Amino acid sequence: MTFRAKHLLGIEHLGPDEIDTILNLADDYVALNRSKNKRSDVLAGLTQINMFFENSTRTQASFELAGKRLGADVMNMAMQASSIKKGETLIDTALTLNAMHPDLLVVRHPHSGAVELLASKVNCAVLNAGDGRHEHPTQALLDALTIRRKKGRLHRLSIAICGDIAHSRVARSNLILLGKMENRVRLVGPPTLMPSEVSELGVEVYDDMREGLKDVDVVMMLRLQKERMDGGFIPSEREYYHRYGLDAEKLSHAKPDAIVMHPGPMNRGVEIDGTIADDINRSVIQEQVEMGVAVRMAAMDLLVRNMRASRASVEV
Numbered sequence: 001m002t003f004r005a006k007h008l009l010g011i012e013h014l015g016p017d018e019i020d021t022i023l024n025l026a027d028d029y030v031a032l033n034r035s036k037n038k039r040s041d042v043l044a045g046l047t048q049i050n051m052f053f054e055n056s057t058r059t060q061a062s063f064e065l066a067g068k069r070l071g072a073d074v075m076n077m078a079m080q081a082s083s084i085k086k087g088e089t090l091i092d093t094a095l096t097l098n099a100m101h102p103d104l105l106v107v108r109h110p111h112s113g114a115v116e117l118l119a120s121k122v123n124c125a126v127l128n129a130g131d132g133r134h135e136h137p138t139q140a141l142l143d144a145l146t147i148r149r150k151k152g153r154l155h156r157l158s159i160a161i162c163g164d165i166a167h168s169r170v171a172r173s174n175l176i177l178l179g180k181m182e183n184r185v186r187l188v189g190p191p192t193l194m195p196s197e198v199s200e201l202g203v204e205v206y207d208d209m210r211e212g213l214k215d216v217d218v219v220m221m222l223r224l225q226k227e228r229m230d231g232g233f234i235p236s237e238r239e240y241y242h243r244y245g246l247d248a249e250k251l252s253h254a255k256p257d258a259i260v261m262h263p264g265p266m267n268r269g270v271e272i273d274g275t276i277a278d279d280i281n282r283s284v285i286q287e288q289v290e291m292g293v294a295v296r297m298a299a300m301d302l303l304v305r306n307m308r309a310s311r312a313s314v315e316v
């Protein structure tokens with residue numbers, strides 16, 4: 001088992017061996033979560049604080065459940081009502097929480113880099129639950145686990161990431177992870193929704209969905225992130241659906257056994273047709289949610305093992 005990290009801030013800091021370690025342990029947690037008694041005590045006596053400065057449904061619930069299943073005391077900070085509104089800086093908030101001796105801090109923040117900054121100020125393990133357009137490491141890990149279980153491997157696959165790439169931390173983390181595991185990644189979407197540095201990413205780029213989806217194993221759809229857009233990136237949602245929305249006809253260009261993914265929340269009828277999203281023969285969207293809990297359990301378990309090992313070496 002290899003896992004060296006002290007925090008989980010981004011996929012960019014993980015080696016392929018560490019990614020494998022998380023996914024292997026997550027497989028065990030999938031089995032635990034499907035059993036009758038879902039409890040383990042690996043985090044018993046530890047405190048996990050979830051600080052979400054941006055809205056979240058799935059990720060926050062998933063981290064909360066993951067911590068509780070491992071026996072931690074889990075606290076959700078209501079950041080909308082917190083002292084941040086009264087002008088307290090992120091660092092002051094972090095230092096205040098640090099003084100309460102948490103062992104794990106799970107943080108989502110609208111600014112890229114904010115979680116890393118916070119991690120440098122506290123002395124517990126920090127997990128990035130999404131920072132601006134930068135990274136969303138647990139999402140990429142749960143996507144990787146879903147792909148590995150469905151396709152039987154996580155290398156030499158052809159994967160299309162489609163839609164609003166420019167505003168998506170999910171796309172960024174997935175691009176890094178899938179590249180590290182030696183897959184062929186394509187980005188598909190309108191040029192206005194591609195990141196400016198796209199030509200430096202070393203991936204194939206398509207603005208035609210049918211060409212982009214041709215013979216791929218995995219179709220990963222992204223939400224149109226309207227809250228991060230400050231101008232007209234698309235002519236209209238109707239036009240966008242017509243050109244880039246995943247429907248049965250566009251999907252027919254992928255391999256016959258290609259799987260369809262979406263990190264949620266979904267805009268049905270904008271980036272994906274509702275019947276495709278609900279098609280249990282193609283869509284693995286519900287599996288992604290299930291894998292999310294297991295991956296977060298594995299990540300927290302491994303960070304705590306490292307934390308205990310470093311505390312023990314200090315005490316010696």
Ligand code: ASP
Pocket residue numbers: 130136169170222223225263264265
């Ligand atoms: N839930 C994912 C995120 O937080 C994807 C999305 O919001 O579209 O980045």
